[in-house]
Amino acid sequence: MATKQLVRVKVNGREREAEVEPRLLLVHLIREVLELTGTHIGCDTSHCGACTVLLNGKTVKSCTMFAVQADGGEILTVEGLIKDGQLHPLQEGFKEEHGLQCGFCTPGMLMSSYALLQNHPNPSEEDIRWGISGNLCRCTGYQNIVKAVQFAAGKMAQGGAK
Amino acid sequence: MIPPSFEYLRPKTIPEAIALLQQYGDEAKILSGGQSLIPMMKLRLARPAYLVDLNRIPGLSYIKEEGDFLKIGGLTREAELEASPLIHSKYPIILDTAHVIADPQVRNLATVAGNLAHGDPANDHPATMLALGAQLVASGPRGERVIPIADFFLSVFSTALQPGEILTEIRIPVPPARSGGAYFKLERKVGDFATAAVAAQLTVDDQGTAQKVGIGLTNVGPTPIKARKAEDFLRGKKVDTGNIGQAAQLAAGESQPSADLRGPAEYKKGLVGELARRALSRALERAAH
Numbered sequence: 001m002a003t004k005q006l007v008r009v010k011v012n013g014r015e016r017e018a019e020v021e022p023r024l025l026l027v028h029l030i031r032e033v034l035e036l037t038g039t040h041i042g043c044d045t046s047h048c049g050a051c052t053v054l055l056n057g058k059t060v061k062s063c064t065m066f067a068v069q070a071d072g073g074e075i076l077t078v079e080g081l082i083k084d085g086q087l088h089p090l091q092e093g094f095k096e097e098h099g100l101q102c103g104f105c106t107p108g109m110l111m112s113s114y115a116l117l118q119n120h121p122n123p124s125e126e127d128i129r130w131g132i133s134g135n136l137c138r139c140t141g142y143q144n145i146v147k148a149v150q151f152a153a154g155k156m157a158q159g160g161a162k
Numbered sequence: 163m164i165p166p167s168f169e170y171l172r173p174k175t176i177p178e179a180i181a182l183l184q185q186y187g188d189e190a191k192i193l194s195g196g197q198s199l200i201p202m203m204k205l206r207l208a209r210p211a212y213l214v215d216l217n218r219i220p221g222l223s224y225i226k227e228e229g230d231f232l233k234i235g236g237l238t239r240e241a242e243l244e245a246s247p248l249i250h251s252k253y254p255i256i257l258d259t260a261h262v263i264a265d266p267q268v269r270n271l272a273t274v275a276g277n278l279a280h281g282d283p284a285n286d287h288p289a290t291m292l293a294l295g296a297q298l299v300a301s302g303p304r305g306e307r308v309i310p311i312a313d314f315f316l317s318v319f320s321t322a323l324q325p326g327e328i329l330t331e332i333r334i335p336v337p338p339a340r341s342g343g344a345y346f347k348l349e350r351k352v353g354d355f356a357t358a359a360v361a362a363q364l365t366v367d368d369q370g371t372a373q374k375v376g377i378g379l380t381n382v383g384p385t386p387i388k389a390r391k392a393e394d395f396l397r398g399k400k401v402d403t404g405n406i407g408q409a410a411q412l413a414a415g416e417s418q419p420s421a422d423l424r425g426p427a428e429y430k431k432g433l434v435g436e437l438a439r440r441a442l443s444r445a446l447e448r449a450a451h
Contacts, residue, residue, distance in 0.1 A: 002167045002170070003169060003170075005170055021167065022167075022169065022170035023164060023165045023166065023168060025164075025165075044163050044204070045163075045204070046197065046264075046267075046268060047353060049265070049267060058241070058270040059266060059267045059270055060267055060271055061268065064196065064197060064200045064201060064268070065196060065271065066170070066193075066196070066200070068170050069193075069215065069217060115266075130266075133266060133352045133353075134264070134265025134267045134268065134352070134353065
């Protein structure tokens, strides 16, 4: 077995650390070591985007990165979107606009949409489709996901939520 | 899929990284963006015993014009190209290229240098860098050397980089006035490799005659292809519809595609011709502005 490495990360605002094998993928650290199972493993081949999380403010596919690479970084997972028991406007948007059916892609869709709205608070439909182009959904045809992100953008513009 | 076990090494400087690569030789691989290497490790197509992670080496991520060159650092991510005002204003061909590589998440990690050093003829930057006449800086045990891009790609997954060398900088000659370039790619879906793609870079004089011509082809042969016959044909000629059409046909003739799930060889040849026509036409439009 390879030499284990200490990994320290801040996940959803909380300091966490673990000794891991270098080959441990970031998504396995998140799901199995830190027990945050909101982040999903879909294709496991960096196509589907279900495993998308934010690392230092940028979206990454956590199935295509080793946990040791994230050492010292800040991670945001879908569990970190809720604030003081209030759903994030994106989560509310997915609920109101029926942005999911089976829900498997939803955590990744939320994280990609979150990153999009950080950079484009008032995105066009094209911006939204571009922003989620690394995430696959097999149920919705994307129509309602786009509406959900538009809902969230509108709500965040009114309420000043981040 | 769990990749095979490996030892993880995190050098802080380029000399330290080179020393590790020398020490472990064939057993070591460089980890930069990891967006090609990690999928290959998961599929057991690569089984390095040591990974040398370059990501903590400072000062390797930059996009700047210096002297006669645009310089792109070895750890510069695709997303950084997409966000760079310099790339937007002066190098739209590079922006075209970065935009159609994989997807936003992959582009946040994937590096331009990795896209070249991987030696995959399906990757997108090689054709663009061939069209631009880039020079690649390799840092190794004996210092730095500069490799012209036309000498870089040897065969599938094989480049002119020697063991112990790291691709630390990409240098692109700053294009003169009345230059323009474009990259056209057909892909089946976002994130797919090209069925075929063509990069074209032109410099014209005030009469519209081609002074410089660069044409590169993606995923239609064992290596990225520099379409020399098409370049030679167009150089010194007026860049008009007729000559663009003829150059595009020559480029199609220089492609060596093989049939696969993306289509039969003849279809891909035809596609190269059409994409070359579009890329040259767009390059000319951009040169005129």
